[in-house]
Amino acid sequence: MMTVAIIGLGLIGGSIAKDLKSQDHFTVLGVDNNQLNAQKAVELNLVDKIVSKEEAFKLALIIILAFPVDHMESALPHILDLIPSDTVVIDMGSTKERICLSVANHPKRGQFVAAHPLAGTEYSGPTAAINDLFKNKNIIICEKEKSEEKALATALDLFSTLGLHTSYLSSSEHDKHMAYVSHLSHLSSFTLSLTVLDIEKDESKIFNMASTGFDSTARLAKSNPDTWAAIFEKNSQHLIEAINIYEHYLNEFKEALKVKDKSKLLDMMSSANDIKRVLNKK
Amino acid sequence: MMTVAIIGLGLIGGSIAKDLKSQDHFTVLGVDNNQLNAQKAVELNLVDKIVSKEEAFKLALIIILAFPVDHMESALPHILDLIPSDTVVIDMGSTKERICLSVANHPKRGQFVAAHPLAGTEYSGPTAAINDLFKNKNIIICEKEKSEEKALATALDLFSTLGLHTSYLSSSEHDKHMAYVSHLSHLSSFTLSLTVLDIEKDESKIFNMASTGFDSTARLAKSNPDTWAAIFEKNSQHLIEAINIYEHYLNEFKEALKVKDKSKLLDMMSSANDIKRVLNKK
Numbered sequence: 068m069m070t071v072a073i074i075g076l077g078l079i080g081g082s083i084a085k086d087l088k089s090q091d092h093f094t095v096l097g098v099d100n101n102q103l104n105a106q107k108a109v110e111l112n113l114v115d116k117i118v119s120k121e122e123a124f125k126l127a128l129i130i131i132l133a134f135p136v137d138h139m140e141s142a143l144p145h146i147l148d149l150i151p152s153d154t155v156v157i158d159m160g161s162t163k164e165r166i167c168l169s170v171a172n173h174p175k176r177g178q179f180v181a182a183h184p185l186a187g188t189e190y191s192g193p194t195a196a197i198n199d200l201f202k203n204k205n206i207i208i209c210e211k212e213k214s215e216e217k218a219l220a221t222a223l224d225l226f227s228t229l230g231l232h233t234s235y236l237s238s239s240e241h242d243k244h245m246a247y248v249s250h251l252s253h254l255s256s257f258t259l260s261l262t263v264l265d266i267e268k269d270e271s272k273i274f275n276m277a278s279t280g281f282d283s284t285a286r287l288a289k290s291n292p293d294t295w296a297a298i299f300e301k302n303s304q305h306l307i308e309a310i311n312i313y314e315h316y317l318n319e320f321k322e323a324l325k326v327k328d329k330s331k332l333l334d335m336m337s338s339a340n341d342i343k344r345v346l347n348k349k
Numbered sequence: 350m351m352t353v354a355i356i357g358l359g360l361i362g363g364s365i366a367k368d369l370k371s372q373d374h375f376t377v378l379g380v381d382n383n384q385l386n387a388q389k390a391v392e393l394n395l396v397d398k399i400v401s402k403e404e405a406f407k408l409a410l411i412i413i414l415a416f417p418v419d420h421m422e423s424a425l426p427h428i429l430d431l432i433p434s435d436t437v438v439i440d441m442g443s444t445k446e447r448i449c450l451s452v453a454n455h456p457k458r459g460q461f462v463a464a465h466p467l468a469g470t471e472y473s474g475p476t477a478a479i480n481d482l483f484k485n486k487n488i489i490i491c492e493k494e495k496s497e498e499k500a501l502a503t504a505l506d507l508f509s510t511l512g513l514h515t516s517y518l519s520s521s522e523h524d525k526h527m528a529y530v531s532h533l534s535h536l537s538s539f540t541l542s543l544t545v546l547d548i549e550k551d552e553s554k555i556f557n558m559a560s561t562g563f564d565s566t567a568r569l570a571k572s573n574p575d576t577w578a579a580i581f582e583k584n585s586q587h588l589i590e591a592i593n594i595y596e597h598y599l600n601e602f603k604e605a606l607k608v609k610d611k612s613k614l615l616d617m618m619s620s621a622n623d624i625k626r627v628l629n630k631k
Contacts, residue, residue: 137611187562247548248555252566254602255537260621261598262591266529273530273627280469282628283565284534289625292618296611303606309544310603314596316543320536321592324585329419329578336574339542343571345555346564 071225072096072127074120076108077294078187079159080133081196084113086229089198098123100134107193124149129221132158137297140169147175155218157182157225161245161294162301163209163238177215180222181238183207183245184231191291202230209238246305251313253287253295254306260288353507354378354409356402358390359576360469361441362415363478366395368511371480380405382416389475406431411503414440419579422451429457437500439464439507443527443576444583445491445520459497462504463520465489465527466513473573484512491520528587533595535569535577536588542570 071087073080076099087093097114099105105117123130130150132139139160146156147170157180160166167181186204188195206226211219226233236244263285267273299306316335323331353369355362358381369375379396381387387399405412412432414421421442428438429452439462442448449463468486470477488508493501508515518526545567549555581588598617605613 244549244554247545248563251544252541252563254599255541256566257618257621258595258598258602259534259537260624261617262533262595263529264620264623264627265594265598266591267526272526280569281530281534283568284538285624285628286565287562288621289628290618290622292615292622295618296614299602299606299614300609300611303609307603307606309548310599310606312547313540313544314599316540316547317536317592317596317599320540320581321589324581324589324592327582327585329582332578332581333574335543336539336572336577338546339539339570340572340574341546342542342567345546346567346571 068092068094069129070094070096070127071129071131072098072118072123073114073131073133074098074123075132075134076104076113076193076196077133077291078191078195078200079184080131081108081111081113081193082186082198082200083131083133083159083229084108085196085198086201088113088115090228096123096127104193108196111193111196113193113196120146121149124151124154128154129225130154130156132156132160135294135297136160136162136166136301139166143170143179144173147173147179150175150178152178154178155180155221157222159184161249161298162242163207164242165301167210167213167238171213176213178218180211180214180218181209182222182226183209183241184226184229185249186231189286189289191294199230201226204231205234206231207234207236207241209236209241211235242302243305246302246309250298250302250306251309253290254299254310255313256285256287257290257295260285350374350376351411352376352378352409353411353413354380354400354405355396355413355415356380356405357414357416358386358395358475358478359415359573360473360477360482361466362413363390363393363395363475364468364480364482365413365415365441365511366390367478367480368483370395370397372510378405378409386475393475393478395475395478402428403431406433406436410436411507412436412438414438414442417576417579418442418444418448418583421448425451425461426455429455429461432457432460434460436460437462437503439504441466443531443580444524445489446524447583449492449495449520453495458495460500462493462496462500463491464504464508465491465523466508466511467531468513471568471571473576481512483508486513487516488513489516489518489523491518491523493517524584525587528584528591532580532584532588533591535572536581536592537595538567538569538572539577542567 084095095114096118184206186201366377377396378400379390466488468483
């Protein structure tokens with residue numbers, strides 16, 4: 068029996084809990100500052116028991132941090148201060164550079180594994196937790212050379228139990244790539260939603276005219292503001308760079324539209340089509 | 350037995366053909382300038398027979414126009430010139446204002462029904478044709494008062510056979526709303542794709558980092574350039590207005606990121622979340 072404590076019982080933490088609970092050899096402890104979430108997680112049978120942080124540090128061999136990234140930097144050094152020397156701490160944050168920096172010189176840095184599972188939905192909270200959220204998805208481990216071999220092996224075992232495939236990146240590479248691939252996707256979806264809501268005061272028209280194309284492009288605009296405001300803020304520098312390039316192409320489209328330059332529109336769309344090569348690999 | 354001719358055997362025309370062919374009481378004639386597409390449509394059994402335009406005009410009671418919108422304006426008046434007085438012509442174009450204008454004073458305007466089915470996928474050509482593409486989707490009829498009652502009734506019957514629900518808008522309202530809800534969705538997806546391709550020269554990293562969020566936001570960037578360059582060009586004025594508002598919100602996000610104004614980010618995302626009310630109605 069292995070005891071795992073999960074701090075933060077939302078979409079990610081709750082889904083990890085659910086998967087581990089469905090296996091025989093895990094005891095799953097839950098920690099959540101939000102009493103309603105903690106209670107909900109018990110009702111939904113996501114965890115075996117709700118405990119305090121202190122109890123979690125005492126009892127668990129693995130501690131998973133699944134709360135918003137804006138609290139991660141300040142919380143992580145204290146958590147490392149308090150854990151026994153054989154406990155492994157793994158974070159699930161969507162940004163990595165500043166989290167890694169916050170414990171770069173911590174004497175227990177080796178017990179920490181910095182990870183980011185590329186999985187999620189637009190829903191949030193314990194009720195959003197689902198089984199198999201991580202199955203055949205990727206998880207990125209950053210600065211693996213700073214984790215002790217034993218800690219890394221423990222994390223890899225756990226990830227494999229969840230069905231995750233592991234990749235490795237430096238924390239700065241991670242944050243830069245995520246700015247373009249994930250964070251910009253969310254930003255453009257939020258922006259699309261604001262634009263459409265601004266114009267379409269008559270909601271029934273949005274509904275009637277919502278083709279499946281709008282649905283998929285605006286889906287991420289349903290995402291949790293607390294989670295995403297924290298991610299955007301923590302990765303603001305890379306995200307601003309990504310927005311600048313996005314604005315450049317948007318402006319090229321606009322200029323081509325102004326002069327009705329169809330061959331330019333065709334060229335740009337054909338180039339954009341190239342994303343097929345990438346997406347169809349899946 | 351009712352004879353229907355479909356001009357343009359791509360995703361939309363091919364899918365209509367497929368649905369009608371699966372019913373006993375339709376003879377489906379296909380017309381396509383592209384010989385390869387015509388041949389493919391026969392191989393795929395989408396149509397009973399490939400015919401010339403002239404034969405189609407002679408034989409069919411309903412003629413469906415499902416070719417790119419940039420050819421619609423110039424082709425439609427000639428088609429009306431050539432059809433017998435009991436034939437109904439229905440177009441499936443994604444823009445409507447200029448198409449309607451092209452036959453506004455045509456003596457056979459009453460035989461024409463201007464329609465736009467809100468259905469599609471990111472794939473194109475006859476191989477993209479699927480059954481039930483239109484089932485429970487919306488179709489918008491523009492300027493219905495300009496269609497003769499009999500022509501309108503024939504169109505409504507056909508749409509109901511395909512499983513479509515009908516709404517009515519003026520052609521200018523249609524084009525304006527579509528600019529925001531559909532065309533801007535496609536534009537933002539093309540732009541996202543160009544931005545990510547520009548930065549991520551190492552494709553394997555895009556693949557590894559492509560979470561489901563990126564997939565859904567970039568999906569429309571796989572769409573057919575010929576189809577969409579024509580739509581964008583024909584609806585450029587409304588689309589430019591939509592881009593201006595989109596740029597305004599994008600810039601608000603960027604300014605908030607520059608000064609790390611998290612409460613502003615939270616406010617904007619919470620407002621964007623409002624799209625839930627609209628999308629969840631479905």
